[in-house]
Amino acid sequence: xxxxxxxxxxxxxxxxxxxxxxxxxxxxxxxxxxxxxxxxxxxxxxxxxxxxxxxxxxxxxxxxxxxxxxxxxxxxxxxxxxxxxxxxxxxxxxxxxxxxxxxxxxxxxxxxxxxxxxxxxxxxxxxxxxxxxxxxxxxxxxxxxxxxxxxxxxxxxxxxxxxxxxxxxxxxxxxxxxxxxxxxxxxxxxxxxxxxxxxxxxxxxxxxxxxxxxxxxxxxxxxxxxxxxxxxxxxxxxxxxxxxxxxxxxxxxxxxxxxxx
Numbered sequence: 445x446x447x448x449x450x451x452x453x454x455x456x457x458x459x460x461x462x463x464x465x466x467x468x469x470x471x472x473x474x475x476x477x478x479x480x481x482x483x484x485x486x487x488x489x490x491x492x493x494x495x496x497x498x499x500x501x502x503x504x505x506x507x508x509x510x511x512x513x514x515x516x517x518x519x520x521x522x523x524x525x526x527x528x529x530x531x532x533x534x535x536x537x538x539x540x541x542x543x544x545x546x547x548x549x550x551x552x553x554x555x556x557x558x559x560x561x562x563x564x565x566x567x568x569x570x571x572x573x574x575x576x577x578x579x580x581x582x583x584x585x586x587x588x589x590x591x592x593x594x595x596x597x598x599x600x601x602x603x604x605x606x607x608x609x610x611x612x613x614x615x616x617x618x619x620x621x622x623x624x625x626x627x628x629x630x631x632x633x634x635x636x637x638x639x640x641x642x643x644x645x646x647x648x649x650x651x652x653x654x655x656x657x658x659x660x661x662x663x664x665x666x667x668x669x670x671x672x673x674x675x676x677x678x679x680x681x682x683x684x685x686x687x688x689x690x691x692x693x694x695x696x697x698x699x700x701x702x703x704x705x
Contacts, residue, residue, distance in 0.1 A: 455491060458489075458493050459486050459490040462485075462487075462490055463482060463486040465541055466485070466486060466519070466538070467482060468541050469519070469522075469541055470482070470523070472541065473523075473533065473534050477522055477524070486522075489514050489517055492514060493510075496510040496514075515535070515539070515542070519534050519535050598616055598617045599614055599616050599698065600614070600615055600617070601675075602614070602673050602676065603673070605672040605674065607671070611643060613639065613699040613700055614697050614698050614699055615675065615698070615701070616698045616701050618701050622703070623654060623656055623687060625652070625654060625685055627652070630685060631684075631685075632654055632686065632703065633670075633684060633685065633687070633700055633701065633702045633703060634688075634689050635670075635686045635688060635689070636688075636698075636699045636700070637688050637690055637692075638699070639700070640668070643670075645670075646666075649668045651666035651667060652666070652667045652668070653665070654667045654687050665688060665689070666687065666688050667685045668688070669683060669685060670683075670684055670686050673700075
């Protein structure tokens, strides 16, 4: 009876770890796979792992070979096949995440063991708690990746052409930029002060004062005419207004915020 209890615990923990690792791999490698498929494969591999561990008990070399084979099966059947090179990349990513997660779980269990038992052993509940902590970190990691991915979709490389000179920049398309000229009604982009100085806009033009209102307060921004901008997706804009911001471009690579309403 005691043996079966330990076997059940082993299968359950193995299933949780398989599912956790394959889900992280899917996010890191940006794989498209159904959660049902990952659950089914993780469960099958955990059952297979329990069987091979019991049959090969004491044969460490063969257990290592089976463990590698099980990981390959897990990766191969969890994602659609896209070629040998892609599978190799997925498998290496899975291995790295497995070692990294194993270290994190070990650290968590060590902390929980000292906190609850003062080093008298590690309970099954502590292992599950450590896995739950990693699951939470996983979802936070996933949220951060999705946020960065959405931001990158709105950031494009662009080329400004002004007075027969070209300037390579990074532009952010932001519908929240509601800056509009009160004189002509046209939308107004925002550029960094550094870019404005490189283009010598203040020396060649008299500024147009554009009123603005934001969370930080209200005021007037100096705006200048720019001849043309060409974006990486083949969109172009000619003869547009760009207001100069003191804060833009100081801490990131964005030199322009474009209103794409």
